[in-house]
Amino acid sequence: MAISANEQTPWYADIANYLVGNIKPTDLTRHMKRRFLSEAKHYFWDDPYLFQICADQVVRRCVTESEGRDILKHCHSGPTGGHFSGNRTARWVLDCGYFWPTIFKDVNVFVSSCDNCQRIGNISGCNEMPQHFILPCEVFDVWGIDFVGPFPSSRGNKYILVAIDYVSKWVEAQARVTIDSRVVVNFLEKLFTRFGVPRVLISDRGTHFHNDPMARILAKYGVQHRSGVASHPQTQGQVENANRDLKSLLEKNVAQTRKDWSTKLGDxxxxxxxxxxxxxxxxxxxxxxxxxxxxxxxxxxxALWAMKNVCFKLDAAGKERFYQLNELDEWRAQAFHNSKLYKERAKLYHDQHIKARDFNAGDKVLLFNSRLKLFPGKLKSRWSGPFTVVKTYPYGTIEIEDANGVPLKSMATNSNFTTMARLKKARRFSISKNFESKEGIRQASDVKEALIGRQPIQKKTNLKFFFTLFLADV
Structure with missing residues (x-):
């Protein structure tokens, strides 16, 4: 019995018609017809099913579009599925005795679009945002500030308040008993009187940096306050590096009791x-x-300078000082150039190891809950959603909303924005209606090679295939 063209045509319709009624396809070239006849030798018809003798000499039943989807769902997410990877799931389908030409490709797409699998795991390093470095021009124009600690009590002190200049890398630090606004304001007043008023102050969003006394002193001196978020500490990368180096220096110099670190801070x-x-x-x-x-x-x-005699000639001393001032300008210009080249190389290296991701308005995304590690829950997913992208902004900032159209407000930033590093697209499995049966037959040899070599087939974008799958938004 030949398969009617009016029915939903399966991918193996031409082979079935040839085996049952000796009906050959008419729209094939000479080479394609020769290949078709060669492939047909490995099939046999046992009404109402078509079977193939695969390359590993196992007879498997050829399944249709709807059957294939049910089989994938059972083998991957069924009671005995286990939500394994695409390669293992594909082997499972083959061991169950089912076959279609693009099985490995379809399984990989199905697994990547599984909702449960998408909600497992941490943020991947390759999904970070492209690097955007801060490059100020003048010394003491931009300062980063942060608290380090708590440490073991040393003369009553438990914390270190650290500030670093973004151009010269000059660090100021003080040991403190507590972390509050009074301590920060007092520290900044001394900093401003020594090095001048900066243009920008960068900190995290701790309450000791965001309060009324801080706002008043910054408004008084006209300093702009920029803040990062806990989920993206790279914003304060300069001061974080200074914190790391200071802690390393103290660890190597403190006594065994670690209670003398405040006296070692100056060194x-x-x-x-x-x-x-x-x-x-x-x-x-x-x-x-x-x-x-x-x-x-x-x-x-x-050293040479220690053996020199003091010069009391005012003219010679004045010229020497003049040369020193000019040399200082040259050193600072060269330092700016070196810093720019260094950061450009760091950005190039960083961006080469991340994926290029684009989010557009209307995309469905999952949001990583970075606070869950503070309140750990075993077997609890750290991905929530799906949410809808409302608008995208420069430097990886994205505005999202929930299913009810309510903007998602971040507790950390008190705003409707989040970073691209915490998002990933929510995928779903879908089957296109515009598949063509003959192209699926022409890929049967790919699965044959995979069965012989026990390796997944390579994707071929120049061929149409049985399950024409695509990633779409939920």
């Missing part, structure tokens, strides 16, 4: 300021003061 700052920094190509001390720092070892072992 740690001295070492940090006089250490060579690769991004600027010099030391913070030289970039700020215009000359290298004189160390005690230079007096003990008689």
């Amino acid at each position: 740690a700052l001295w070492a940090f300021r006089t250490a060579y920094k690769t991004p600027i190509g010099t030391t913070p001390f030289r970039l700020v003061c215009g000359k290298s720092c004189h160390l005690p070892i230079e007096l003990e072992h008689k």
Whole structure:
């Protein structure tokens, strides 16, 4: 019995018609017809089903479109499925005795669009946002500020308040008993009187940095306050690096009880300021003061400057000082150039290892709950949604809303925005109605190669296939 063209035509219609009624396709070229006859030798008809003798000599039944979807659902997400990977699920389908030409491709798409599987796992490093570095021009124009601690009590102090200049990498730090607005305001007032009023102050969104006293002092001096979010600490990357280096210096110098760290903080700052920094190509001390720092070892072992006599000639001393000031400008210009090149190389390396992702208005996305690690729950998914993208902004900022059209408000930022790094597209499995049966037959040899080599087939975008699948939004 030949298959009627009026029925929903399966991918194997031509082979079935040839085996049952010796009806050959008429729209094939000579080469395609020869290949068709070669492939047909591996099939046999047992009414009402078509079977294939596969490359591993196992007889498998050829299934239709609707059957294939049910089989995939059972083998992947059924009671005995286990939500395994695409390769393992495809092997499971083959072991159950079913076959269609694009089985590996279809299974991979089905697995990637499984809702339960999409809600498992952490944020992948390859899904981070492209890097956008901060490049100020003038020394002391941009400061980053942060608290480090708590540490073991040292003379009553448990925290370190750290500030770093984004151009010179100069660090100021003080040991503190508590973290509150009064401590921060007092620290900033001393910082401004020593180094001048900056243009921008960058911090996290802690309550000790966001309060009325802080707002008043910043408004008084005309300083812009920029803040990052807890889910993206790279915004405060400069001060985070300074925190890491200071903690490393203290760990190597404190006593075994670790209660003398506050007395070692000054030495740690001295070492940090006089250490060579690769991004600027010099030391913070030289970039700020215009000359290298004189160390005690230079007096003990008689460095060149220590053996020189003091020059009391005002003209010669004035010229020397003039040269030093000009040299300082050159050092700062060179440091800016070095910092720019260093950050460009870092951005290039970072962006080469991430995926290019585009979010458009109307896309359905899942949101990663970065707060769940603070309140851990076993067997609990950290992905919520799906949400709808309302609008996208530069530098990876996205506005989303829930299924009821209510904008999602972040508790951390008190705004309707989130970062692209916390989002991923919600996928679903769909079958196109515009599939063509003959193209599926022409890919049967691909599955044959996979059965022989026990490796998944490579995707071929130049061929149409039985399950014409696509990723669409929920």
